[in-house]
Amino acid sequence: MIAQKLPARHGLLWVAAAWQLLRRYPRQLTSMTMLYFLIVLLVNLIPYIGPFLLPLALPTLTVILANACRTLDSNQELTQEQLSHGIKEQRIHLLRLGGLHLLGSVLLLLASQPLMQQLNPGQAQSAAGSSDTIFHLVLFLFVASPILMAFWFAPLLTAWHGLHALKALFFSFIASWRNMSAFLVYGLVVMGVGVFLPGLLIVIGGLIFPQLVGMLAVMAQMALVMLIGPVLVASIYISYRDVFVAPSGANGALSADESPNLPPGP
DSSP: OEEOOOOTTHHHHHHHHHHHHHHHSHHHHHHHHHHHHHHHHHHHTSTTTHHHHHHHHHHHHHHHHHHHHHHHHTTOOOOHHHHTTTTTTTHHHHHHHHHHHHHHHHHHHHHHHHHHHHTOTTSOOOHHHHHHHHHHHHHHHHHHHHHHHHHHSHHHHHHHHOOOHHHHHHHHHHHHHHTHHHHHHHHHHHHIIIIIHHHHHHHHHHHHOGGGHHHHHHHHHHHIIIIIHHHHHHHHHHHHHHHEEOOOOGGGOOOTTOOOOOOOOO
């Protein structure tokens, strides 16, 4: 398996391809995404231990969603065997990956605390305060970006290729680094479609129909969940399919002994 270095425009193509997959299978992808959100919500609501259990489960949940996307992309019917592919065999490594995800979540929480304090609306924002906010934002992004890059492909590298947790994190980070420009475009497209466009529509609608601002906000949130959510879920699989090139076994299943072969950078 080889991790390709792709042009920046592929970040846009990932979103477009994910949208096409949603158009082909709207019921299946939307149902899987809603079930994922429900599980995340329910686990988070478990008193005391919920926020700790969720990071442990996220790698496995990511694999289930990716299995669903790959099955639908191959025009096959979703079955329990297809959805659970690679999970039982790699359950220990996925659990270890979840433990590392928990550690990363704790680091992000610690890094976000100064930023949250600076964004507190009750505090006066002087010039010094604004510079502190920018500093803490840069610090948060400095911590968050490597963690996100390391975990983007890691669950699939573990489940589909049998990589150990640390090795999967390493190869995921390298593959993401090699495709940084594509991920930047991807992030800009997601922000534009998922944040700025709905916000603009709400502002314009509020100017025309001020009494409907609340309803427009609710409709925008529903659209984000029902449309943007499945696209984001599918785009994780699409980006993996685009970056990594590997031979397929029966029914599109990847052999467990395949390991990434990352070419040296330019």
